[in-house]
Amino acid sequence: MTQSGVRGEVPAVDDTMSLAPRTQDASGGSGRPGGGRRAGGSKSNRRRRRRALRWSAIVLSLAILVTAGAGYLYYRHLNANIQKGQRSSGDSKAQKSQPNAAGQTPLNILLIGSDSRNSAENVKLGGSRNNRGNPPLGDVQMLIHLSADRKSAALVSIPRDTRVSIPKCTDPGTGKTYPATNDIINTSLARGGAGCTLATWENLTGVYIDHWMMIDFAGVVRMADAIGGVDVCVRQNVWDHPTAAVPGGSGLKLTAGTHKVKGKQALQWLRTRHAWGSDPLRARAQHMYLNSMLRTLKQQSVFTDTGRLMDLAEAATKSLKVSEEIGTVKKLYDLGMQLKSVPTDRITSLTMPNVQDPRDSNHLLPDGAGAAKVWQMLRDDLPFDNKGKGSGGTKGKPAKEATQAPSAPDDRIGVLVQNATGSATLAPAAGRAGEVAQELVRKGFAEAAKDTTAGLSEGRTVVRYPSADLEGDAQRIAKSLGIPLSSVQRSTDVSGVTLVVGADWRTGTSYRQSKPKDDGLPNSTDSINGSDSSQCMDVYAPYRW
Structure with missing residues (x-):
């Protein structure tokens, strides 16, 4: 040996x-x-x-x-x-929020549910075989807003049949350019992808959206199975099936009471519309599902159970398409942890206040004052519940001061004034460009002139300038009218200093932006608190059995 x-x-x-x-x-x-x-x-x-x-x-x-x-x-x-795509593919001028006193900024993520039938699996789940290969529609659109201090969150839906202004968009895959149009919001996905839907939201709300995530039918099924089911509730027996009057239906069939749905049944719940009675009520059912899902994930030991975490990671990465700047597992995990840190009783789900479209009774429009208040609360990072004061955007910091001196005396500063006071619900306020231009002349800006371009729309008044040498001129114009310097923006879309009078300044010659009080949401938002497990859907009578 x-x-x-x-x-x-x-x-x-x-x-x-x-x-x-x-x-x-x-x-x-x-x-x-x-x-x-x-x-x-x-x-x-x-x-x-x-x-x-x-x-x-x-x-x-x-x-x-x-x-x-x-x-x-x-x-x-x-x-x-992970599939990835361009963050924005459309004309958008929304600006990021200013940090609060602690240097924190809100985080906004657009969640899009696609009805794509471009695969055998999606055709099987979604039916409508005749639609295979058609451009997908964004039938579910929801903004996830995390407050700057990450102590509260909001889930805000816009019903798919809401008529809005869709900007000019270029499809990043094909290079095809689509002109600006006015149509229902779910068509924006087919006009340049998720980046066009994001730009549409930004122009409507004035809220800068950091990222988007998109999921299709098959993705919903995979995620629902990985989670292990989510509790939902109906007050009556429901069967969402074709009727003599209304074709189609999700196929959802449940008895009255609470049920744990997963897989295809979860998809049916999220797609059901006829059995609830309207598209806004479908958004309510979707909010109930997502709130229940968040409660379920918080109750499970997902982040300490390696097997569960791997199952969810596998399902999520196969199911989601995301904007390219968050296209890694680490970045998606970090986003999930930020959302996980928000208590469920500080999460508010709501639907944009809306009214019937006078052009088409099947369509909706944003409810002017109610929708404007929701968008402004998002921009100013005010909480949607009564349990906190919010992080307040620039609250606690001194007002932004001018950083550049004007390049010329007031009477030599050139400025073009545009009337962009129109919106999907309001016609432009007549004569606003001329009225504000005259006020500037009266104040000594002799070269102020109005722009006669029609059909412009901007939610918030801004002053734009094309190059650094004109920043001081733009700040001087803003200060003379009481416009906050946070609304002075550099932009390649203008050739000189341009004052865009937005829908928030329809009257008067001095800009006095009203700050919304922290007094809660408009009654028409149909809001739900994330911790409310008692929510139950009423079933529209023709779909009871």
């Missing part, structure tokens, strides 16, 4: 041998470790122990490398699952 002390080999071990192999002492004799030797044993003993330690270290190192390598490969696998 070859001695390990001579060859440096690991001794063989079987069940007939002693685990302490014979050793050779310095004089060539043999003995057992420790047998009649001084403390520490012979030199050969010590050499064997050092070899054993080295082998152990090598084996441990290899185990760590293999595990780390497997983890890295799995991380790359998850990243490869």
Whole structure:
């Protein structure tokens, strides 16, 4: 038998041998470790122990490398699952919120549910085989707003049949450009992808949206299965099926009471519209589902259960398409952790206040004053519940001061005034460009002039300038009219200083933006608190059984 002390080999071990192999002492004799030797044993003993330690270290190192390598490969696998797209593909002028006193800013994410039937799986789940290959529609659109201090959140839906102004968009995949139009909001997805839908939201609300996420039918099913089911409730038996008067239907069939839905049944719940009675009520059912899902995830030990976390990660990365700047597992995980940190009783779900479209009774319009208040509360980062004061955007910081001196005296500063006071619900206020231009002339800005371009629409008044040398001129114009300097923006869309009179300044010659009071939401928002587990849907009579 070859001695390990001579060859440096690991001794063989079987069940007939002693685990302490014979050793050779310095004089060539043999003995057992420790047998009649001084403390520490012979030199050969010590050499064997050092070899054993080295082998152990090598084996441990290899185990760590293999595990780390497997983890890295799995991380790359998850990243490869994620589909990504351009953040914005349309004309949008929304600006990021100013940080609060602690340097924090809100986070806004647009969640889009696509009705795409461009795969066999989606056709099977969504029906309508004749629509396979058609441009997808964004039938679910919801803004997730996390407050700057991450202490509260809001989920705000716009019903899919709401008529809005859709800006000029360019499809990043094909390069095709779509002109600006006025149409229902779900068509924006087919006019340049999710980035066009994001730009449409920004122009409507004035809220800067950081990211978008999109999910299709098959993705909803995968995610619902990975979560393990979500509790929903109906007050009467429901069956959303075709009727003699109304074709189609999701196929949802439940008895009265609370049910845990997952997989295809979860998709049916989210798609049901006829059985609830309207598209806004479908948004309510979707809010109930998402609130229940968030409560479920918080109750589960997802972030300490490796198996559950991997299942969710696999499902999420296969199910979501996201804007490219959040297209990694780490960034999606960080977003999830930020949302997880918000208590469920500080999450408010609501639907944009709306009215019937006089052009088409099947369509909706934003309810002017009610919708404007919701958008302004989002822009100013005011909480949608009565449990906090909010982080207040720039609250606690001094008003922004002019940073540049004008390039010329007041009477030599050129400024073009545009009337952009129109909206989907309001006609432009007549003569506003001329009225404000005259006020500027009266104040000494002799070169102020009105722009006669018609059909402009802007939710919030802004002053734009094209280059750094005109920043001081733009700030001077804003200050003379009481416009906050946070509304002075550099833009390549203008060739000179341009004052855009928005829908928030329809009367008067001095800009006095009213700050909404922290007195809650308009009654027409149909809001639900995230911790309210008692919510239950009423079923429209023709769909009861």
